[in-house]
Amino acid sequence: MGKTLAEKVWDAHVVRKGEGEGANAQPDLLFIDLHLVHEVTSPQAFEGLRLAGRKLRRVDLTIATEDHNTPTLDIDKPIADLTSRTQIETLRANCKEFGVRLHSLGDKEQGIVHVVGPQLGLTQPGMTVVCGDSHTSTHGAFGALAMGIGTSEVEHVMATQTLSLKPFKTMAINVEGTLRPGVTAKDIILAVIAKIGTGGGQGYVLEYRGSAIRALSMDARMTICNMSIEAGARAGMVAPDQTTYDYMQGRPHAPEGADWDAAVEYWNTLHTDADATFDVEVDLDADTLEPFVTWGTNPGQGVSLSAKVPSPEDFGDENAKAAAERALQYMGLEAGTPMKDIRVDTVFLGSCTNSRIEDLRAAADIIRGREKDPKVRMLVVPGSARVRLEAEAEGLDKVFKDFGAEWRFAGCSMCLGMNPDQLEPGERCASTSNRNFEGRQGKGGRTHLVSPVVAAATAVRGTLSSPSDLESAVTGTLTGTAV
């Protein structure tokens, strides 16, 4: 019988098969091709190595960057928050001691770890990629098996370059059709999560398939795979194709010459065989999809932007009903309110979900020549220093600044507010990030997850808006290419 993409990548990395069969089987030992490291989940792992007198086995398969704690203003000055500064300095000392390549704040290659790996060409099809960060699933967009891990596993990978893993089940997410203008990859993944729930992907590796996925750019595929974890899945994948190869070619660490040819030959085998079966298949219709937005406090609590805030009574399950009640209270929303009537205070364009160059271009296309609602604060945080430079070369920084948005330096920023970029209690935010948990963006902050184009349109109108809501307000038609 044929294999799925996930099974092929898995099988190619088995160092040692676990003994036993079925539910009682021991885990397999898998080799890890790339280990990404950042300051938050690594200090205790380095310390563990030190205490045990162990070396970091493969520094040549390890790379570190600073992202979660880093400020997005005044990056040339010492970090004001002392605990943040200590954590960053600890990473620097650890990388030096163990010989790990590090891209520090101020370096051209610094940025969010999941933006940096792909842009350097270090993320490639068929690899196993891990990081002490749940959004490692991002790298699955290349047909890699990419997983977030905890700090004990970070230490395990450092010491052994392997992980003990139990085989996952497989789930196909079939997205057929053509997205309408103003509907993007973010809306696909928000709709998928709303459909299968925050636990729906648990124990599964998701493979995104179908014509709508094939039509997406790499940046868009990364947005989708990024949020696989929000459906509870360990990983999400897209089979590599010409779009993948075109993105890879010429990147600093992409294979060259004969290696490139050998790599492509291998990558071409990385697709689910016609006679392979998935444990579960889920279908989503791209033709009818609308811009999507969350109303609650978990990423599964989402609706079409044209819909209304649901009522707890809409949910049959008692737990879902209780969760909805609590979420509405936290969010300060009343059931039945049209989503588009909801006014926001802040718009955040950034995070490992939506901070790549295409995200910035798409948002810039919406706001170009328009004015920001003066009551709204908009923060634009490129995913990496490289993305920031690229955007500036295209003049996007000027578009954002002319609009009245704040143009910041790269990092995780307001996605989780470990640096000074936080919401005030009660403040409401349209955010292109990935989690609308209570307090995620700042204590008492209220988050609505949206796509970059919805974020941009919302900044114009002050209320949750889709790009099509702007059409009547300006002369001419909306022609943003990336929309």
Place this chain on the structure above:
Amino acid sequence: MEAFTTHTGIGVPLRQSNVDTDQIIPAVYLKRITRTGFEDALFAAWRKDESFILNQPPFKAGSVLVAGPDFGTGSSREHAVWALKDYGFKAVLSSRFADIFRGNSGKQGLLAAQVAQDDIELIWKVLENAPGTEVKVDLVSKTVECGNVVAPFDIDDYTRWRLLEGLDDIGLTLQHEEDITAYEATRPSFKPRTLPAKVEAN
């Protein structure tokens, strides 16, 4: 890692689904570089509310958390497990755990016991009717006991074995170091290396 066989302690009913790791430990507490001392960070935002369950005696002294479905979703932060352990929790009961959280628990000797939601509801009732009731979690027989409720729980055999024996994962893996070295020799040359860095130095 300390071995785990049985534990008996006060049960804490947390009637909530989708308790994500941002709630278990907010990001602001992740800036520390130690592996211990996170007890103050556990449910930090919720504990500011006096009516929160952990602020009420006798639950304050609880060591078995009985939570709704989808416990530990979201961020991979192992700090969530450290915070639960540092506070004094030895076991968490839920009908469904997020994968990464469950994995992290297993590494740290916190027992993540999967109990059917119907049984969770029964245990909640016992704990709410008689606050301070103890829950006995027995990893040998894979059962939990609370008042008159006796329920089985699920945990994968490998994690159970490691918890019962208190085994260190890295030590176990390094027993197979020859296999790792043999695998490394077969990796194709087109696979990327981070060193030397193929970018200009700043």
